[in-house]
Amino acid sequence: MSGTVLITGCNRGLGLEFAYQYARDGWQVHACARDLVHAEDLQALEARFPDLVHLHTLDVNKDGQIKALDRVLGDETIDLLINNAGYYGPKGVCFGKVERELWRQVLETNTLSPLMMTQAFYPRVATSRLKTVVFMSSKVGSISDNQSGGGYYYRSSKTALNQVVKSLAIDLSGAGIKVVALHPGWVQTDMGGENALITPEQSVSAMRQLLQGLTLEQSGAFLNYEGTVIDW
Numbered sequence: 390m391s392g393t394v395l396i397t398g399c400n401r402g403l404g405l406e407f408a409y410q411y412a413r414d415g416w417q418v419h420a421c422a423r424d425l426v427h428a429e430d431l432q433a434l435e436a437r438f439p440d441l442v443h444l445h446t447l448d449v450n451k452d453g454q455i456k457a458l459d460r461v462l463g464d465e466t467i468d469l470l471i472n473n474a475g476y477y478g479p480k481g482v483c484f485g486k487v488e489r490e491l492w493r494q495v496l497e498t499n500t501l502s503p504l505m506m507t508q509a510f511y512p513r514v515a516t517s518r519l520k521t522v523v524f525m526s527s528k529v530g531s532i533s534d535n536q537s538g539g540g541y542y543y544r545s546s547k548t549a550l551n552q553v554v555k556s557l558a559i560d561l562s563g564a565g566i567k568v569v570a571l572h573p574g575w576v577q578t579d580m581g582g583e584n585a586l587i588t589p590e591q592s593v594s595a596m597r598q599l600l601q602g603l604t605l606e607q608s609g610a611f612l613n614y615e616g617t618v619i620d621w
């Protein structure tokens with residue numbers, strides 16, 4: 390089964406892997422990145438699948454660029470919107486060293502922008518066949534899982550994202566749209582680092598399988614990449 394997917398943050402990491410796997414399987418892929426000129430791997434993907442991969446400049450924090458993308462898409466429907474772009478912020482910031490502006494930047498990217506993206510594109514999802522919106526969350530956003538403290542910027546941004554997902558599940562259920570917050574596992578990307586437990590290929594393959602079977606009853610859930618429910 391194929392369709393049309395729009396993915397943010399596709400120049401590297403999980404976003405690039407999502408773009409590759411969907412294109413390989415014959416999907417139309419709208420792959421977004423904020424700096425296409427330096428997105429060599431993404432350009433190579435477009436060259437490999439020129440009829441399937443369509444590149445768009447998109448900094449998710451810029452409303453003007455979200456609007457411009459919406460115009461470019463014309464009357465196209467989107468089966469699957471993957472809000473993948475994410476930002477950890479400076480690492481190792483402990484209590485006493487938290488800075489307002491740095492925190493704001495992480496919240497902007499991880500919490501506010503996924504909702505703004507969904508507000509902009511949900512009408513296209515509502516008229517599609519699969520009607521699914523994905524949010525890349527993180528287990529470290531789980532309050533019950535927090536045993537080590539710290540991580541103020543990133544943890545709080547993903548916890549707040551989970552609440553956004555829950556509200557969206559309720560607000561978009563009338564339109565038949567499924568939304569889900571996914572933890573991709575600890576993955577070998579720039580963010581996850583080289584000691585991470587799984588590869589992008591393993592993580593994205595599992596998440597795609599999960600998404601294929603996602604039901605409206607599961608909408609609003611916080612799931613790990615293999616489909617297990619994560620406690621809030």
Ligand code: NDP
Binds near residue numbers: 399423424473475528
């Ligand atoms: P990476 O750091 O490898 O990649 C992050 C991607 O997000 C890059 O493409 C980056 O683009 C993009 N991005 C950041 N800010 C913006 C912005 N303002 N506008 C557009 N794109 C932006 O991370 P991963 O691939 O590992 O992570 C993908 C998602 O999965 C994130 O939401 C992350 O929080 C989540 N996640 C990852 C885990 C892991 O172990 N890897 C674990 C749990 C969750 P640029 O190159 O321009 O900065």
